[in-house]
Amino acid sequence: MTQEHLLEARGLTVRYGGIEAVNALDIYVDPGETVVVVGANGAGKSTIMNAIMGLVRVHAGTLTFSGKDITRASAASRAQQGVRISPEGRRVFANLTVEENLLAGGYTMKSDERAESVAWLFDNFPFLASRRRAKAGTLSGGQQQLVAIGRALTSRPKLLLLDEPFLGLSPVAIATTSEAITLVQEQGTAVLISEQMARPALKLAQRGYVLRSGRLRRSGEVATIRDFALSEDYL
Ligand SMILES: Nc1ncnc2c1ncn2[C@@H]1O[C@H](COP(=O)(O)OP(=O)(O)O)[C@@H](O)[C@H]1O
Numbered sequence: 652m653t654q655e656h657l658l659e660a661r662g663l664t665v666r667y668g669g670i671e672a673v674n675a676l677d678i679y680v681d682p683g684e685t686v687v688v689v690g691a692n693g694a695g696k697s698t699i700m701n702a703i704m705g706l707v708r709v710h711a712g713t714l715t716f717s718g719k720d721i722t723r724a725s726a727a728s729r730a731q732q733g734v735r736i737s738p739e740g741r742r743v744f745a746n747l748t749v750e751e752n753l754l755a756g757g758y759t760m761k762s763d764e765r766a767e768s769v770a771w772l773f774d775n776f777p778f779l780a781s782r783r784r785a786k787a788g789t790l791s792g793g794q795q796q797l798v799a800i801g802r803a804l805t806s807r808p809k810l811l812l813l814d815e816p817f818l819g820l821s822p823v824a825i826a827t828t829s830e831a832i833t834l835v836q837e838q839g840t841a842v843l844i845s846e847q848m849a850r851p852a853l854k855l856a857q858r859g860y861v862l863r864s865g866r867l868r869r870s871g872e873v874a875t876i877r878d879f880a881l882s883e884d885y886l
């Protein structure tokens with residue numbers, strides 16, 4: 652038997668009514684690996700992320716996580732198994748504090764483990780500690796991105812899905828977010844990042860896929876797809 656991928660999508664196809672948003676994609680992520688999905692607006696990036704998280708229905712194909720078929724599993728079950736998402740547009744709970752957002756990310760955990768996890772986040776992300784009592788809605792976009800990543804990390808996932816984490820961020824916030832992602836990588840967590848603006852994501856990833864109109868156009872080591880991926884920036 653070949654070595655098992657952490658996540659494997661085979662023939663992944665998602666439709667919205669008559670529209671085929673992603674078509675027969677083969678994608679995998681290995682344990683501890685960072686992989687980027689690059690594509691223009693409407694290419695199908697969020698659809699892939701949401702299909703992996705269980706937020707949209709898979710029309711055809713299969714999703715396997717840690718050797719288990721999760722194609723029809725609920726989002727809650729996938730979360731329990733170790734998949735988490737920081738969604739496009741971040742979508743933190745604006746009326747909750749930073750700390751409450753982080754605790755919310757650990758809703759499936761025992762309370763002592765959850766408290767331990769949030770303490771770890773405060774130790775490792777000083778910004779989160781310094782603003783723990785601030786309402787998340789009062790923070791800047793880059794700061795909210797850190798909250799969204801932190802919230803996804805509370806449960807110590809095996810696979811973190813980041814849907815356009817750099818979208819609309821300033822260069823400084825892109826750098827801060829990149830550092831946070833590096834820390835996630837150091838924990839051994841696998842990361843799947845989608846981006847239209849490929850440059851910062853390519854710096855973090857080992858491997859990537861270039862998506863156009865719901866189909867894979869290129870895949871491979873970052874060094875081999877970099878030029879092609881960057882040319883997509885301007886489509
Ligand atoms: N809820 C939806 N209903 C109908 N079409 C959708 C829906 N969400 C996305 N689409 C379409 O699916 C395609 C892929 O969208 P999306 O996955 O959001 O792309 P990306 O994240 O790369 O911008 C686009 O053509 C988009 O218009």
Ligand SMILES: [Mg+2]
Binds near residue numbers: 696697698739815
């Ligand atoms: Mg999107």
